[in-house]
Amino acid sequence: MAVKRWNDEMLDELASSVTEMREGMTEMREGITEVRDSVDGLRVTAQALLQVAAQHEREIELTKQRQAENDERFNVLLEEVRYLIRGNQGD
Numbered sequence: 810m811a812v813k814r815w816n817d818e819m820l821d822e823l824a825s826s827v828t829e830m831r832e833g834m835t836e837m838r839e840g841i842t843e844v845r846d847s848v849d850g851l852r853v854t855a856q857a858l859l860q861v862a863a864q865h866e867r868e869i870e871l872t873k874q875r876q877a878e879n880d881e882r883f884n885v886l887l888e889e890v891r892y893l894i895r896g897n898q899g900d
Contacts, residue, residue: 815823
């Protein structure tokens with residue numbers, strides 16, 4: 810079995826490869842950090858949108874409730890006017 814000795818060129822290539830790997834790992838870590846930050850931002854935005862949607866839904870329900878109450882009042886007044894009209898026609 811032959812023993813291969815490391816020469817300066819081989820050691821330089823190995824050192825260069827290790828440096829490239831380290832730089833690649835650093836870039837990958839930075840990319841992961843950016844992705845995490847983006848996900849956190851999206852999460853905050855989604856929560857805010859959900860809160861706005863819930864508030865909007867409450868406002869719609871209140872508007873519907875008020876409209877129903879106003880419709881009922883109108884119908885009561887309309888019945889009173891009809892009653893008064895019938896009463897005046899009888900005179």
